[in-house]
Amino acid sequence: MDIGRAKRGATERSNTEKWLWGGISCLALIAIPFVLEKGFSQYDLYLVIKILVFALFAMSFNLVLGYGGMMSFGHAAFFGVGAYCFSLLLVRASCPLVLAFLAAPFAAAIVGLIIGYFSVKIKGVFYFATITLSFAQLVYILAFKWRSFTFGDDGIQGIPVPAFISTDVSYIPYYFFALVITLICIYVLWKISKSPFGMMLMSLRENPERAAFIGIKVERYRLIAFVISAFFSGVAGVLYALLETSIAPEILYWSMSGDVILMGLLGGMTLFLGPALGAAIMVFLNSFITSYTEYWGLFLGTTLILIVLFFPKGLGGLAVEKYRTWVKGKKK
Amino acid sequence: MPFDPSILFVQFVSGLSRAMILFLMASGLTLVFGVMNVINFAHGAFYMIGAYMAFTLTQYLTGPLGFWVTLLIAPTIVCIVGGIVEVTLLRRIYKKEHLLQILLTYALIFVFNDLIKIIWGVDLRIVNLPKSLQGFVRFFGHRFPVYYFFIIGVGTAVAILLWLLLKKTRFGKVLRASAEHRDMVGLLGYNVGGLFTLVFVLATWLGGLSGAVIAPTVRLSLGMGMEIIIQCFIVVIVGGLGNIWGALLGALIAGQVYAFGILILPNFAMAFLFILAAVIIIFRPYGLLGKAA
Numbered sequence: 001m002d003i004g005r006a007k008r009g010a011t012e013r014s015n016t017e018k019w020l021w022g023g024i025s026c027l028a029l030i031a032i033p034f035v036l037e038k039g040f041s042q043y044d045l046y047l048v049i050k051i052l053v054f055a056l057f058a059m060s061f062n063l064v065l066g067y068g069g070m071m072s073f074g075h076a077a078f079f080g081v082g083a084y085c086f087s088l089l090l091v092r093a094s095c096p097l098v099l100a101f102l103a104a105p106f107a108a109a110i111v112g113l114i115i116g117y118f119s120v121k122i123k124g125v126f127y128f129a130t131i132t133l134s135f136a137q138l139v140y141i142l143a144f145k146w147r148s149f150t151f152g153d154d155g156i157q158g159i160p161v162p163a164f165i166s167t168d169v170s171y172i173p174y175y176f177f178a179l180v181i182t183l184i185c186i187y188v189l190w191k192i193s194k195s196p197f198g199m200m201l202m203s204l205r206e207n208p209e210r211a212a213f214i215g216i217k218v219e220r221y222r223l224i225a226f227v228i229s230a231f232f233s234g235v236a237g238v239l240y241a242l243l244e245t246s247i248a249p250e251i252l253y254w255s256m257s258g259d260v261i262l263m264g265l266l267g268g269m270t271l272f273l274g275p276a277l278g279a280a281i282m283v284f285l286n287s288f289i290t291s292y293t294e295y296w297g298l299f300l301g302t303t304l305i306l307i308v309l310f311f312p313k314g315l316g317g318l319a320v321e322k323y324r325t326w327v328k329g330k331k332k
Numbered sequence: 333m334p335f336d337p338s339i340l341f342v343q344f345v346s347g348l349s350r351a352m353i354l355f356l357m358a359s360g361l362t363l364v365f366g367v368m369n370v371i372n373f374a375h376g377a378f379y380m381i382g383a384y385m386a387f388t389l390t391q392y393l394t395g396p397l398g399f400w401v402t403l404l405i406a407p408t409i410v411c412i413v414g415g416i417v418e419v420t421l422l423r424r425i426y427k428k429e430h431l432l433q434i435l436l437t438y439a440l441i442f443v444f445n446d447l448i449k450i451i452w453g454v455d456l457r458i459v460n461l462p463k464s465l466q467g468f469v470r471f472f473g474h475r476f477p478v479y480y481f482f483i484i485g486v487g488t489a490v491a492i493l494l495w496l497l498l499k500k501t502r503f504g505k506v507l508r509a510s511a512e513h514r515d516m517v518g519l520l521g522y523n524v525g526g527l528f529t530l531v532f533v534l535a536t537w538l539g540g541l542s543g544a545v546i547a548p549t550v551r552l553s554l555g556m557g558m559e560i561i562i563q564c565f566i567v568v569i570v571g572g573l574g575n576i577w578g579a580l581l582g583a584l585i586a587g588q589v590y591a592f593g594i595l596i597l598p599n600f601a602m603a604f605l606f607i608l609a610a611v612i613i614i615f616r617p618y619g620l621l622g623k624a625a
Contacts, residue, residue, distance in 0.1 A: 071431055118614050125430040126371050126573065130565050131613045134606040137562070141606075145599040254562070258438060265435055295450065301442030308436045309424055 033175045045171040046243070047287055051280045052175075052182045053239045058263040058275035059189055060232030065261065066269035067193060068225045069205030073129040073257050074115060074136030078230040080252030082108040082237025084143060087156045087247055092149075097162050105234035111139070112230020113223070120222035133254055140252040155248030159241055167243070178239050185232050186276075192228065193272060201225050262300070265307060268314025277316045338472040343591040345471075349480040351587025352487025356542035357560055358567040358579040359494060360535035366574035367511045367531045370422065371430070373437040376561030377444035378536045382410045382543025383552050384448055387457045399462035399548075407540030414536025418529050426528075445554055457552040465548075479549065486545055490538065491580055498576065507531065511574070566609040572622025581620055 036045045057079055064070045086104035089095040095103075115135040122128045143150045150156075161167065165174045192198050204211045204218055212218050241247050250256070259282070260275075267278025282300075289296045311318045361375045385406035393401050417440065425433050465482055468475035498504035510517040510524055518524040542560075550556065567586050571578025586605055593604035612619065 071434070118610065122613055122617060124617075125434065127569070127613055127617060129434065130569050131610055133562070134566070134609040134613075138603055138606045138610075141600060141603045254558070261435070261438075295446045297442035298446035298450075301439045301444075301446070304439035305421065305436060305443070308432050308439065309421070312428070312432055 029179060033172045037170065037172060042171055045175060046167075047283055049171060049175055049178050049243055051283045052178050053236050053243060054260075054263065054279035054283055055276035056182045056185055056239065057233055057236035058260050058267070058279045059186060059272075060229045060236065061260045062264050062269055062275040063189060063193070063201075063225055063229045063232075065264055066275070067198060067201045067205065068222055070120070070222060070226070071125045071129045071261075072119075072132040072226075072229075073254065073261070074132030074134075075229070075233055075260050076252050076254065076256035077115065077136035077139040078108040078112055078233035079237040079240070079256065079260075080143065080247075080249075081111045081139065082234025083241040083247045083251055084150065084156070084237075085234075086238040087159045087241050088150070090160055091156055091158075101238055104238045105231045108234025108237065109227050109231040112227045112233075116223045116226035116230070120219050120226060133257070136252065136257060137254060140249060140254075143252050144249040150249070153249055155246055156241075157246045159245045159247070161242055161245055165242065167245070174243065178243070181235065181239060185235055189232060190272060197221070197224070262304060264314075265304065266314055268316030268318075268320075270313055271316045271320060274314055274316035278314065281315065338474060339595070340592075341472060342474050342476070343595055344588065345476055345480055347587040347589075347591025348584075349483040349487075349587075350590060351583040351585075352483050353542050353546050354560075354563060354567050354586055355487050355580050355583035356490055356538055356545065358564045358571070358583055359490070359576055360538035360542075361561075361564050362568050362571075362574055362576060362579045363531060363538075364535045365568070366576070367507055368422075368426065368528050370426065370433050371437065372535070373434060373561065374417070374440035374444065375437075375535070375539050375564065376557030376559075377441050378410050378414060378539035378557075379543040379546075379560055380448060380552075380554075380557035381413060381444065382406050382540030383459075383547040383550075383556065384452050384457070384543075385409050385540070386544040386547040387452070387459050387552055390459055396462070396464070399465070403541070403544050406544040407537045410540025410543070411533045411537035414539075415529060415533045417536075418532040422532065423525070423528075441558065445557070449554060452552075454554065459547040459552070461548045483545060483549075486541075490541070494576055503530075563605060566605050569609050569619060570612050572619025575619070575621045578619050578621035 032048060033045055036048065057075075061072070061075050064072050064075070082104045085107040086100050089100035089103060090097070115132060119128060119131050119135070122131055144153055146152070147154075161174075165177045167174050200211070200216060200221055204216065204221055208218050237251070240251070263278035263282050264275045265278065266281050267276065268274030271277075285299075286296060289299050293299075307314065313321070357375065357379060360378075361372060364370055364372050364375075386402050389402040389406055390398055393399075421436065421440075425436055461479060465479050467478050469478055469481065470476075496504075498508060506517060506522055506527065510522070510527060514524055517527075563586065567582035568574075568579055569582070570585055571580070571582025586608065589604050589608055590601050594601040597603070
C-alpha cells in the first residue's frame with residue numbers, strides 16, 4: 001500500500017537529511033506569522049490559523065476514512081460538540097479555560113463512542129455514511145432547536161478568550177498557541193498511525209474478512225479509531241471556537257462533514273499529511289476565489305470532479321507519485 | 333384544549349402527500365442504485381432544477397393548460413441534463429469504488445447549485461398554483477388543499493406506471509436482469525451502456541417531476557435539493573436500497589413519521605426521521621424489503 005511505501009521511503013532517508021528538513025520546517029513555522037504580519041495582513045495570519053485548525057480536523061478524520069476505510073458523513077458532530085462544549089462551559093458555567101479545554105475533547109470522544117458503537121458494525125459505504133449522517137444531524141437539530149440551552153441559531157457570541165491568546169490586537173500569540181496544540185495532536189496521530197494499532201486498522205480497511213479470520217476483533221479496532229478521531233476532531237473544534245470567538249450551529253451541519261471529506265480527497269487520503277494539504281488548499285482557495293466571485297461552489301465542484309476522474313489519490317498523492325518517478329529517473 | 337381525533341386524519345393526509353413526493357424522488361434514487369449500483373447524491377440537484385424550471389415555465393405558460401404542460405416539459409429538460417451527466421461523467425466511474433462515486437455526485441451538487449444561482453439568482457421564488465388545483469376539499473370539518481390530493485394522485489400514477497414498466501415490458505425485464513447480472517445481459521447482446529443511460533434519464537425525469545410537483549407548495553431555495561436528498565436516503569434505507577417497492581414503503585413510513593412527529597414535538601420532526609433511519613440500519617441493515625448483499 002501507499003502509506004507503507006511512503007514510510008519506507010522516509011526511513012531510507014538519512015538522519016542528517018531528516019534533521020535538516022525538520023529544522024527548515026520549524027524555522028518556517030516560527031517565521032510565518034512575523035512575515036505575514038509585516039508583509040501581508042492580519043487576515044492572512046487568520047487564514048493560516050484556520051488552516052491549522054482544519055488540518056487537524058481533516059487529519060483526525062482521515063484516521064477513520066483513510067486508515068480505517070470508514071466513510072463517516074457525520075464528523076461535523078465531533079468538531080461541533082468540541083466547540084459547543086468548550087464554549088458552553090465558558091459562557092454558561094464560567095468554567096476555567098484549562099478545564100473547559102480538557103473537557104471538550106472528551107465530550108466529543110463520548111459522542112464518538114455512542115455514534116461509533118452503533119455505526120462500526122455497519123458494512124457498506126452508503127449505509128455507514130447514512131447512519132453517521134443521521135446521528136450527526138440529530139446533534140445539529142439539538143443545537144439548532146434547543147434554544148434555551150444552546151442559544152439556537154443565534155449561536156454563541158463573545159466566547160471569553162483569555163488575554164494571553166487574545167486575537168484583538170494581533171493573531172500572533174494565538175498562532176503559536178494553536179500551532180503547538182496542533183503539532184502535539186498531529187504527532188500523536190502520527191504515532192498512532194505507525195503503531196501496530198494503525199497497521200491493524202489498515203489491514204481492516206484492505207480486507208476485513210481476512211482480518212477477522214486471523215482473530216482480530218474488527219469492530220473493536222474500528223470503534224477505537226472512531227473514538228480517537230472524534231477526540232481530536234473535538235480539539236480542532238475548541239481551537240476553532242477560540243479563533244472565531246463565536247460559533248453557530250452551522251459547524252454541526254452535514255456540509256461541514258462534507259467539507260472535511262473533500263479536504264481528504266483534495267490532498268490525498270492515502271498520505272498521512274494529505275488531508276492537511278487538502279485543508280490548506282481548501283481554506284486558501286476559498287478565501288481567494290470568494291474575493292473574486294460568489295461562485296465558489298462551481299469552482300470547487302469542477303475541481304473535485306477533475307480530481308475524482310483523473311487524480312483519485314489527490315494532489316498530494318499526485319505530487320508523491322511524480323516525485324518518485326523523478327527520483328527513479330535520476331537513479332537510472 | 334381537548335384532543336380532537338380528526339386531527340390525526342389531517343396529519344395522515346398531509347403525511348401521505350409528503351410520502352408521495354418522497355416516493356417520486358426515492359424511486360429514481362433507488363432505480364439508479366438497483367441497476368447501476370451508483371448512489372446519486374446529486375439526485376436532489378435534479379429535483380431542484382425541476383422546481384426552478386417549473387418556475388420559469390409557468391411564467392411563460394399562463395394559459396389554463398400551462399401548469400400541466402409545465403409538468404411534462406420541466407422533467408424532460410431535467411432528464412436531458414441527466415443524460416448529459418451520465419454520458420460525460422458517470423460513465424467513467426462505474427468500475428471505481430463507491431467512495432469515489434459518492435464524491436463525484438457530491439461534487440455535482442456544488443456545480444448545479446451555483447449554476448442555478450447564476451441562472452435564477454438567490455431570491456426566493458414562488459410558483460403559483462393553477463386555478464383548477466387551488467381551493468380546498470372538506471372532510472370531517474377540516475379543509476384539505478386540493479393540491480394534496482393531486483400530489484397523492486401523481487404519486488400513485490407513477491407507482492402504477494413504474495410497476496407496469498418493470499413487470500410488463502421487455503425493457504423492464506432487461507432492466508431487472510441487468511440489476512442481477514450486468515455482464516450476463518451484456519453477453520446476451522444488449523447494450524448495457526445505453527441501458528444505463530436510459531435508466532439515469534428515467535431517474536432524473538422522476539427527480540425533475542418531483543421538483544415540478546412540489547414547486548407550488550414551497551418557496552424555491554438553493555438548499556431544497558440537499559434537504560430532500562437526505563430524507564430520500566432515509567426512505568431508501570428504511571425500505572431497502574435498490575428496491576422500488578421498498579422506496580414506496582419507506583416513503584409511506586417516513587411521511588407518516590414526519591406528519592405525526594410534528595404533532596408530538598413540532599421543533600424536532602426531522603429528528604424522528606433520523607432516529608428511524610438509525611434504528612433501521614442497526615436492526616435491519618438492508619431495509620424492510622431489501623435483501624442481504
